[in-house]
C-alpha cells in the first residue's frame with residue numbers, strides 16, 4: 001500500500017520561499033507533523049513525504065498512491081485543496097489533518113474524503129485500516145494524545161535537503177494570547193514528552209542544527225522549568241549538544257541555572273514574543289505575562305545573551321491600541337532591549353483564536369472569501385479592519401520598522417555588538433543570517449505592498465476599499481496563476 005503525505009506550499013509566503021530569497025533556504029523547516037504521522041504508520045505502508053516548499057514534484061509522473069494525507073496551516077489551505085482535488089479526481093482517497101482542518105472541519109470536509117481533527121496519535125492507525133477496507137469515515141476526532149504515545153518522527157524520510165532538523169518536546173503553552181492558535185488547539189494543556197523519548201529522537205536527527213518546534217520550550221512554572229533542566233542535563237550527559245534554537249517566553253532570563261544548562265546543551269538562539277512595546281498593547285493581546293515582576297527587558301535580554309544565546313524578538317502591528325508611529329516605536333523598543341534580530345507581524349485573526357471570534361463578531365474581517373483568501377493569513381498581509389490604522393498606514397508602519405531596524409548601519413552595529421559579546425561563531429552566524437534574511441524578506445513584502453499602493457489605494461479605511469481587488473493586483477504582479 002502506498003501513502004503520500006503532502007505539505008502544500010503557499011505562493012504568497014515570502015518567509016519560506018527559496019525561489020524568492022536564497023537565504024530562506026535556512027528557514028525552510030521540515031513538516032514535523034507529517035514526519036510524526038509517518039512514524040505512526042505501520043510498515044506495510046510505503047510512505048513518501050512531499051514538501052512542496054522544496055518545489056512541486058511532477059505529480060503526474062509519480063506512481064499512483066492508495067491514500068493521500070495532506071496537512072495545512074491556514075495559509076496553506078487553498079493549495080491543500082488544489083492538491084486534494086487533483087488526487088480525488090484520479091480516484092485516490094484524501095485525508096486532511098492539522099491545525100486548519102481542525103478549526104475549519106466542515107470546510108475541509110468539502111475538499112477531502114476524511115478529516116482528522118486534533119492530534120493523530122490515537123486515530124491514525126484506524127484511518128489506515130479503514131482506508132485499506134475502502135471504508136473511510138468522514139471524521140476522526142484525534143483530540144489530545146498522551147505524550148508517551150508520540151512515536152519518533154521519521155526524520156529519515158526527508159534527508160539531506162534541510163539545514164535544520166526539528167524535534168518537539170512539549171505540546172501546548174501555559175499562556176493564552178488572544179491571537180495564538182496554540183492554546184485553542186491544545187485546550188489550554190501544556191504536556192511534556194518523556195525525556196528519554198526526546199533523547200532517543202535527537203539521536204535520529206542528521207542535520208547539524210536543530211529547531212525545537214515547541215511553542216514554549218520552558219513553560220512558566222517551577223515544574224516546567226525542572227523538566228527543561230532535566231532535558232538539558234540529559235542532552236549534555238549523552239553528548240547531544242549540537243547547536244539548536246527554540247521559542248521561549250521572557251522568563252527564560254530569570255533562571256541562571258536554566259540558561260547555563262541550555263547553553264551547555266547547545267542553545268544558540270531564542271525566539272521570544274515581545275508582541276507590543278506598550279502596556280496597553282500587551283493587555284490587548286492577553287500577554288500580561290510579559291509585564292510580571294516589573295520586567296526590565298534590556299536586562300533580561302542581556303542575561304540571555306551573556307550565555308552566548310542570541311535573542312530574536314517578535315512583535316505585532318495592528319493591535320487595537322496601535323496608532324501612527326507604532327513602527328518607529330517598535331524599532332526603538334527592539335533597539336532598546338538590545339535584541340539581535342526582530343520580526344514584525346501583522347495582527348491576524350487565525351481560525352479558532354479568541355481574536356478571530358472577537359473580530360468576526362465585530363464584522364472586522366475583510367479578507368473573508370474563503371477558502372481562497374486563507375492564503376493571506378500569513379501574518380504578513382492585512383486581512384482585517386484595524387482600529388486606528390488603514391491598510392496603507394499599517395504597511396507604512398511595517399516598512400518604517402524595517403527601515404529603522406534593518407538599515408545596514410543598524411545591522412552592522414548589532415553584529416559588532418554580538419561579535420564583542422559572544423564567543424560563539426555559530427551564534428554570530430545564526431544572528432547574521434536572521435538579520436540578512438529578515439531584511440531581504442521585508443524588501444520582498446515591500447514590493448508587494450508598493451504595488452498595491454501604487455495601484456492606488458487611497459488612504460481610507462479598508463471598509464471603503466475593495467480589498468479583493470487590492471489583493472488580486474498583488475497576485476497578478478507576482479504571476480499568481482488563476483487570478
Ligand code: B12
Nearest residue numbers: 030031032033069070071073074097098116119120181378
Ligand atoms: C515549526 C512551525 C513553523 C515552521 C514550519 C515547519 C513546517 N513546515 O511545518 C515555520 C517557521 C516555517 C512556520 C511558518 C509559519 N507558521 Co508556524 N508553526 C510552527 C509550530 C511552532 C510547530 C509546528 C510543528 O511542527 N508541530 C509539531 C507537530 C507534531 O504537530 P502538528 O503539525 O500539529 O501535527 C499533529 C496534528 O496536527 C496532526 N496532523 C498534522 N497534519 C496532519 C495531516 C494529516 C493527514 C493527519 C491525519 C493529521 C495531521 O497530527 C500531528 C501529530 O499529532 C506551530 C505551532 C504548533 N504547535 O503546531 C506553528 C504554527 C503552526 N504556525 C503558525 C503560523 C501562523 C505560521 C505562518 C503562517 C506565520 C509565521 N510567520 O509564523 C508561517 C507560514 C507557513 C506556511 N508555509 O504558510 C500557526 C498556524 C495557525 C493556523 N491556523 O494556521 C501556528 C499554530 C503557531 C501559532 N502561534 O498560532 N511555522
Ligand code: SF4
Nearest residue numbers: 173175176177180215
Ligand atoms: S506565549 Fe506564545 S505560544 Fe503561548 S499562547 Fe502566547 S503566543 Fe501562543
